[in-house]
Amino acid sequence: MAGSNGSGRKNLKVIGKPFHKVDVKAKCTGEALYADDLTLPRMLHCKLLRSSVPHARIVKIDTSRAEAYPGVKYVLVGKDLPTSFGALPVSEDEHALCIEKVRFVGDPVAAVAAIDEDVATEALDLIDVEYAPLPTITSMQEAYDVSDPRIHEYGEDGNIHRKQIYEFGSVEAGFAAADYVREDITFYEGSTHLALEQHASLAHYSHDNKLTLWSSTQDMHYLHRHLAQVLQIPTNKIRVIATPCGGGFGGKCDPFNHEIVVSKLAMILRRPVKICLTREEVFYCHRGRHPVLMATKTGFKKDGSITAMHHRTILDGGAYGGHGVASTFYTGILQTTTYQLPNYRFEAVRVFTNKAPCGPKRGHGTPQPRWAQEIQMDRIAEQCGKDPAQMRWEQAVLPGHVTANWIKISTFALREAIDKVVEGSGWKKKFRKLPYGKGIGIACSAYMCGTQTPIYWNKMPQSGVQLKLDRSGMVTIFCGSAEIGQGSDSILAYCVAEVLGIDPFDTKVVTGDTDLTPVDIGSYSSRVTLMTGNAAIQAAERAREFLRQAVAEKLQVPGERLVFADRRVFDGENPEKGMTFIEAVWLAESKFGTLGTVGSYSPPAAPGKFKGATIGPSPAFSCTAAIAEVDVNPETGIVTVERIWIAHDIGQAINPVLAIGQVEGDVYMGLGEALMEDMAYRGNRNVVMKNPSFLEYKSPTTLEMCDVVTYLVGEPEPNAPFGAKEAGQGPQLPVPPAIANAIYDAVGVRIDEIPITPDKVLKAIKLKAKGLEGRVGPTVFPTCPMPEAIVVPTPYDGGDGKAIEDKAALAKK
Amino acid sequence: MKTIKKSRTRLEKAHISLRVNGESVEVAFAPHKTLLEVLREDMGLTGTKHGCELGECGCCAVLVDGQPVLSCLALGLAMEGREVTTVEGMADGTSLHPLQQTFAELGAAQCGYCTPGFLLTAKVLLEKDAKPSRQEIKEALSGNICRCTGYIKIYEAVELAAARMRGEQAEPAEETIYGRQ
Numbered sequence: 001m002a003g004s005n006g007s008g009r010k011n012l013k014v015i016g017k018p019f020h021k022v023d024v025k026a027k028c029t030g031e032a033l034y035a036d037d038l039t040l041p042r043m044l045h046c047k048l049l050r051s052s053v054p055h056a057r058i059v060k061i062d063t064s065r066a067e068a069y070p071g072v073k074y075v076l077v078g079k080d081l082p083t084s085f086g087a088l089p090v091s092e093d094e095h096a097l098c099i100e101k102v103r104f105v106g107d108p109v110a111a112v113a114a115i116d117e118d119v120a121t122e123a124l125d126l127i128d129v130e131y132a133p134l135p136t137i138t139s140m141q142e143a144y145d146v147s148d149p150r151i152h153e154y155g156e157d158g159n160i161h162r163k164q165i166y167e168f169g170s171v172e173a174g175f176a177a178a179d180y181v182r183e184d185i186t187f188y189e190g191s192t193h194l195a196l197e198q199h200a201s202l203a204h205y206s207h208d209n210k211l212t213l214w215s216s217t218q219d220m221h222y223l224h225r226h227l228a229q230v231l232q233i234p235t236n237k238i239r240v241i242a243t244p245c246g247g248g249f250g251g252k253c254d255p256f257n258h259e260i261v262v263s264k265l266a267m268i269l270r271r272p273v274k275i276c277l278t279r280e281e282v283f284y285c286h287r288g289r290h291p292v293l294m295a296t297k298t299g300f301k302k303d304g305s306i307t308a309m310h311h312r313t314i315l316d317g318g319a320y321g322g323h324g325v326a327s328t329f330y331t332g333i334l335q336t337t338t339y340q341l342p343n344y345r346f347e348a349v350r351v352f353t354n355k356a357p358c359g360p361k362r363g364h365g366t367p368q369p370r371w372a373q374e375i376q377m378d379r380i381a382e383q384c385g386k387d388p389a390q391m392r393w394e395q396a397v398l399p400g401h402v403t404a405n406w407i408k409i410s411t412f413a414l415r416e417a418i419d420k421v422v423e424g425s426g427w428k429k430k431f432r433k434l435p436y437g438k439g440i441g442i443a444c445s446a447y448m449c450g451t452q453t454p455i456y457w458n459k460m461p462q463s464g465v466q467l468k469l470d471r472s473g474m475v476t477i478f479c480g481s482a483e484i485g486q487g488s489d490s491i492l493a494y495c496v497a498e499v500l501g502i503d504p505f506d507t508k509v510v511t512g513d514t515d516l517t518p519v520d521i522g523s524y525s526s527r528v529t530l531m532t533g534n535a536a537i538q539a540a541e542r543a544r545e546f547l548r549q550a551v552a553e554k555l556q557v558p559g560e561r562l563v564f565a566d567r568r569v570f571d572g573e574n575p576e577k578g579m580t581f582i583e584a585v586w587l588a589e590s591k592f593g594t595l596g597t598v599g600s601y602s603p604p605a606a607p608g609k610f611k612g613a614t615i616g617p618s619p620a621f622s623c624t625a626a627i628a629e630v631d632v633n634p635e636t637g638i639v640t641v642e643r644i645w646i647a648h649d650i651g652q653a654i655n656p657v658l659a660i661g662q663v664e665g666d667v668y669m670g671l672g673e674a675l676m677e678d679m680a681y682r683g684n685r686n687v688v689m690k691n692p693s694f695l696e697y698k699s700p701t702t703l704e705m706c707d708v709v710t711y712l713v714g715e716p717e718p719n720a721p722f723g724a725k726e727a728g729q730g731p732q733l734p735v736p737p738a739i740a741n742a743i744y745d746a747v748g749v750r751i752d753e754i755p756i757t758p759d760k761v762l763k764a765i766k767l768k769a770k771g772l773e774g775r776v777g778p779t780v781f782p783t784c785p786m787p788e789a790i791v792v793p794t795p796y797d798g799g800d801g802k803a804i805e806d807k808a809a810l811a812k813k
Numbered sequence: 814m815k816t817i818k819k820s821r822t823r824l825e826k827a828h829i830s831l832r833v834n835g836e837s838v839e840v841a842f843a844p845h846k847t848l849l850e851v852l853r854e855d856m857g858l859t860g861t862k863h864g865c866e867l868g869e870c871g872c873c874a875v876l877v878d879g880q881p882v883l884s885c886l887a888l889g890l891a892m893e894g895r896e897v898t899t900v901e902g903m904a905d906g907t908s909l910h911p912l913q914q915t916f917a918e919l920g921a922a923q924c925g926y927c928t929p930g931f932l933l934t935a936k937v938l939l940e941k942d943a944k945p946s947r948q949e950i951k952e953a954l955s956g957n958i959c960r961c962t963g964y965i966k967i968y969e970a971v972e973l974a975a976a977r978m979r980g981e982q983a984e985p986a987e988e989t990i991y992g993r994q
């Protein structure tokens with residue numbers, strides 16, 4: 001049965017069809033204007049002076065020589081912007097320019113506005129900063145060991161930013177019921193987004209005291225709020241315009257120093273001010289994948305079924321909080337959504353170090369724990385003498401499942417996905433049967449389609465859409481979402497066109513402008529298709545009602561018989577009787593006056609009622625199975641991934657060619673993280689980043705990218721617009737562990753840390769040849785004192801979604 | 814204490830004549846500027862992008878006398894009398910170049926930022942070889958980095974455009990559009 005959001009609807013004219021994107025021709029012709037392509041009359045250029053030391057007190061900043069330099073208009077320092085900010089309300093630990101101390105090489109300390117970029121760059125050399133160096137914190141272990149100095153004056157204690165500990169059910173009981181218990185220690189290195197577009201922003205402050213900021217951002221709504229907070233002006237005096245974003249992947253989610261700085265400079269000078277970061281600076285902005293060390297202890301039966309998991313993580317957060325508290329949750333909270341897991345304990349610690357701050361990158365905090373579990377599943381299968389694909393199939397979460405930590409899963413076609421890749425890859429003929437040096441491996445995953453709550457607590461919708469219809473026949477769609485290349489503008493056009501029976505190119509999509517568009521909270525968490533799509537459908541259905549009433553009256557046909565299709569509105573029982581879409585709009589505008597409708601979306605409440613229960617639940621979960629086939633050269637350790645078969649449960653693809661494009665991009669990014677990408681620092685030499693350039697930070701070119709065979713599977717998801725789930729993040733998750741498992745199949749060695757570089761493979765092969773364990777990876781998991789766990793009974797032991805201490809508190813009342 | 818010996822911006826402007834996208838133009842610019850900067854800042858041709866300005870990413874590729882050149886590594890001064898083609902000059906009048914058409918059709922442009930560099934590099938490939946193999950396409954495009962697509966849709970778009978430029982009535986494969994069944 002079709003849902004109110006079109007899920008399960010038949011006879012679709014637009015949905016499921018490979019239309020090109022509404023903005024793609026502009027992007028193929030040079031017409032699309034990205035932030036750095038914009039210029040305004042009297043525009044000035046800004047450059048940031050960044051810290052050359054990793055941890056120091058700022059003793060003195062003398063800007064006098066820079067201010068006197070010809071062409072310099074202003075030099076801004078930290079005290080000009082004293083209010084702190086940060087992506088999450090719980091960690092507002094940043095200043096637009098450092099005031100008292102610097103915390104990593106690259107931390108901005110001053111900004112110059114000048115007549116051109118060259119003058120601004122030159123003037124940076126004339127700013128004299130005196131630093132008093134402080135000892136540095138360079139690793140997780142150092143953060144545990146050194147509590148003085150503290151990088152920040154807040155957090156748990158010393159240099160520990162955050163601790164989280166939960167127990168769902170009883171892992172002790174689960175381990176007692178197990179036939180085997182094993183613990184594996186694994187590591188996932190940090191990596192960065194490396195979007196091709198360098199961050200850029202242009203600010204203008206008009207004489208009627210209104211600030212406009214054009215910026216390459218994924219989250220203009222949050223940026224809007226942060227600007228108001230730091231600049232101390234009301235939000236209704238600020239307009240943020242998200243320009244076409246030249247790649248995000250999570251890297252343009254945080255509010256950034258440079259966005260605030262150019263806004264402030266524009267306000268001071270009343271001239272437009274633009275900044276475009278250099279590639280090196282983009283590496284310092286970072287906010288990328290957290291390096292995570294994990295200890296995963298799992299109890300299981302002889303058939304491979306899991307009885308309990310105790311999963312511990314340590315995140316190297318870098319110098320600031322950013323989204324880190326959320327990242328920390330995500331290293332554990334979705335560990336229950338792929339396979340049946342009746343008892344689960346999760347302990348996570350995030351530390352501060354003097355490195356570029358980490359944050360959300362594609363998959364936000366979940367590729368790391370997925371890596372840990374999937375390479376462990378391979379070992380569990382071997383220990384049980386089971387085929388790892390078959391074992392995963394048996395243990396897969398099923399539709400309608402509620403996890404131990406109270407996450408409700410709706411549609412979930414993981415078994416179908418596994419079947420597809422097993423069959424397509426010829427798994428049964430290849431697994432443990434290929435010649436030495438050739439191997440095949442499998443891994444699976446699940447991912448959310450948006451979060452239950454926004455970043456700051458409120459009861460307003462997460463997504464809003466407005467439609468304007470008028471006598472021109474144009475349908476204008478307004479939405480605050482940010483197009484970052486994933487096709488979110490097109491999703492709006494497709495959904496509205498399907499409902500109104502028009503062509504998607506008969507619409508005009510206006511997005512990413514806080515003055516014009518209703519709030520959408522941004523392009524993150526794979527939320528945009530589901531949430532803006534649902535809001536767009538609601539707005540379009542309301543518009544269709546106006547048209548339906550006007551046409552029904554005119555044609556003297558019952559409204560419910562009217563069909564909207566092929567740019568016409570007609571009697572379904574007598575298709576000749578009808579009119580064009582534009583005539584229907586004329587009738588409706590005549591009958592009702594100016595036409596406009598709205599739609600909005602808020603996710604359904606989740607069943608968990610404990611503190612932190614809102615993190616993890618989602619209106620829908622996608623899932624993915626991937627099989628990698630590799631060639632490992634035992635002489636060099638070089639791993640070549642030949643092909644990846646990947647099946648993704650997307651529900652119903654709104655546009656299959658775009659969905660496949662997302663999946664292929666996921667495979668690519670997973671391949672890069674698996675084999676080469678690495679945010680590397682010289683720990684003993686000033687904690688400077690080793691490789692802040694495209695040349696030295698290795699990423700896959702066409703010559704490293706593997707072949708990809710993609711399958712889209714699943715049934716339309718009732719909570720999703722026309723049944724469509726996410727594709728932008730989830731399919732990345734199984735790629736690194738599938739490659740690691742394939743390497744084991746090829747040469748019999750386990751590489752338990754990302755990236756799997758040739759030196760590690762070669763080392764493991766040599767160890768194995770000597771009769772030692774053929775493994776490279778971490779062996780020690782540092783510990784620190786942890787607080788008492790929040791204990792929550794699971795749905796399977798009669799829990800009601802509340803934590804045990806909550807019950808005690810209630811009883812006291 | 815650092816000092817500045819000589820500012821680059823106060824050098825006298827250079828003045829050259831060249832052809833850009835089939836039209837003769839003159840342009841004056843600070844003589845240290847790269848072709849990338851001259852195109853974007855002095856001629857308003859912002860279709861040419863920059864990702865590193867160090868010759869590492871391929872975003873800024875343009876054609877000089879029909880050959881792909883990283884415009885961030887070429888000096889504007891060296892363009893006197895040369896023929897430069899940017900993405901703005903790819904379309905033939907009102908008709909998109911077949912590559913622009915297939916990149917749009919297959920979603921080979923996601924964020925679109927690397928797209929101009931890929932289009933121009935692929936254009937030269939297809940001028941040299943009407944039917945390149947997948948491996949030849951990979952090699953020709955190996956200096957261009959894309960972080961969105963995983964390159965697959967780009968290869969498929971180049972192959973589809975090549976077929977159409979050979980005069981075939983080519984449509985994308987079912988698997989390209991709908992995935993393997």
